[in-house]
Amino acid sequence: MCVAALALLPLGYIAAYTVDVGWSGVQELVFRPRVGELLWNTARLVLGTVVCCGVLGVGAAWLVERSSVPGRRVWHVLLVAPLAVPAFVNSYAWISLRPGMDTYAGALLVVTLSYFPFVYLPVAAAFRGLDPALEETARGLGLSSWAVFRRVHLPQLRVALLGGCLLVALHLMAEFGALQMLRYPTFTTAIYDQYRATFNGPGATMLAGVLVLLCLGLLLAEIRLRGRRGYARTGRGAARPGRPVALRSLTVPALAGLGALVALALVVPLASLGWWMARGASTALDWNSLATTTGTTLALAAAAAAVTTAMALPTGWLAVRVRGRTATLLERSTYLGSAVPGIVVALALVTISIRATPWLYQTVPVLLAAYAILFLPRAIVTVRAAVEQSAPLYDDVAASLGSSGPDRLRRVTLPLLAPGIGAGAALVFLAVVTELTATLLLAPTGTTTLATAFWSASSALEYGAAAPYAVVMVLLSAPATVLLSRDIHGAIATDAPRGLTT
């Protein structure tokens, strides 16, 4: 109950505030040209990114999973790897090299390169799960490769593709750092600017309200889609891998395409980081502050991981084992709460802590609460999958073998849940390491994390000074990425990048 209440806190705050402002106030604040402009900016960016990510993700997934392109395993890892580079680091990498990137096209390029793995991962998993018998049947009926793709593959990929696209859209709605750095105004950046200008003015909150409505709409679409996901799967997965399609003379163009994608999404940001590292090292690399900041970040991330996993455990357990209406409602409420972008969560917690508990304002507990709200779903998804695997049957069998309740918990339940709990904690940990928005607004004065240190340096155009922090973040994120690319089949892996939504 407490978990759900916490998760719904930001939504409740927005709702209460809206009621407080009243209808005329809402009209005044929401129906104005500025909001329309932001809406247009956000909408065209989201649409453009979703389309680009969809095309890139499906194309790359088809090449890697279903074609004869050489080095498929390597490409797979390289295509997931961009997830290790936070979007705001990616945009820093680009704009520091080409200052002219602050346009729609620039923003589209940077966020597409950051987010296409969200489509690539589930679609690649879906490709791998396809029953080759269907494709063979279709070929037997005389369909060409293209027709097979269009009439057999695409309908089966629909759920994975739409799920990935919705995920991209939700992430983009919440994206702050990358867009702020590219000076592309959307709701998140506008909320931040309003907040900085007028502190907790009603303007910022009403913008947040509009943004939250958009996110909730997407989330509902996602939930409905996921309800239907079961239909896409038949049997127990493919009995044997399908035979890859021979590319023949198209091999070179395919390799060139994949190479270009990886170069833009991975090589450019890493090279840029390396260049600024080299430049910055000679001038301003403060090892001492880098070490302190890394220490602070790791400590915060560890605390957040512990708190969030502890909250996820009972929720995930109830959702699987009790399966009542209440349990489902509790679980869903944590999803709902986390469709709220980080900037809104931060805004809500700032305002609430100033008003209700001034002694908590800008303290570590509030920051941890924000992390918990944002990243609970990641932990719940993994814990839930683990609980689902540890069927009540094991408990029964252990009982019939004379094992007592505490003994069963120690010898059966906890060992079975441990991998899931560990994976959930690791995901939260890594998410916190690269979290920017909420940390920026909520961190106690004097506390800097890698992300905020990077942010203040790069905002001041001290690109060389910012680079080391980014490098540490990328290095810390890399293990999670390896994890993702490895068990593409597991529920944990396919759900892990669902970030905000699940």
Place this chain on the structure above:
Amino acid sequence: MSSLTVKDLTKAFGTTPVLTGVDLHVPSGSFTALLGPSGCGKTTLLRLIAGFEEPDSGSIVVGDRVVAGAGRSVPARRRGMGFVPQEGGLFPHLTVAANITFGLPRRQRRDAGRIRDLLQLVGLDAELADRSPHQISGGQQQRVALARALAPEPSLVLLDEPFSSLDAGLREETRQAVSAALRASDATAVLVTHDQAEALSMADQVAVLRQGRLAQRTDPRTLYRRPGDLDVALFVGEAVVLDAVLRDGLAHCALGALEYESAAALADGPARVLLRPEQLRLGVPGPRDPVARVRSVDFYGHDSRAWLDLPGGIRVSARLDGADLPSAGDDVSVTVRGAARAFPAAGDQGTAAPVVERAPVSARLA
């Protein structure tokens, strides 16, 4: 090893009654099969015996110890019963050896000799001890699950459809290994199954459950040859059921005047008789025997089934062994070996509607 006595056991989930007044006695050291179609409550009965669920009323007695009933309920872990679930239910995080010794006191868990003996008991190689459950086959998993259940020397072993997830070849082999292990350990065992052939071939005693009630409990041969009613007859095997008239100690039906027997004395008049397809013999048509035309022959290799059309549109099946098979279209005589089993006519309607009942595939092929 102890006997098991279940008295007047009743259980409902919500408003849906699952078991209504079930009585069951399993003698010490015997192997009893609980046979019934899916949804008849047999798994619930097993879970009540194991202590995973509590009965609404009635009692469960193991040996002379009341484990459920009269206001007391012994928790599952104190009942000392071995439980083998449907797909083995081996703990995935433990090795085969650790699974087998799970229920033993801590000191005995490392006893390699004990582990080897238990693996041997279920016919498995000692080399498997260090494997993980997912590294061994389904049949091996079932045997390990049985070894795990037998390790603490339980008073009773409960098996919940342990072979249903195995494919045909493995199933037979695993059944034999399980039977042998249970015999060797002199265990009292209760097996839940929906597979007639499994129940008939493995058990000393078969209890047929139907809609939450015990329909019949007896040894396999009696159950097959002298079923208590037609439903049980049809459930435990393929059957030929014909309308008949009882007169002068004979049952007059489409296959002539047959000797019959019945559970209770039946008055002369309309009745229904049961024959098993293997009781029908085909021969060259003679002047006296009823004549049938062969409609088709299903050839199974070890034996065959002929579908026969009798005069009056009645169709029956006959199970044939040997190589001398009739062809479709042949006229053959039909004689009956042994006595028919007579049952009261359903509602005394006296229609000539013939019934050729088909049992599920597993029974026909077994």
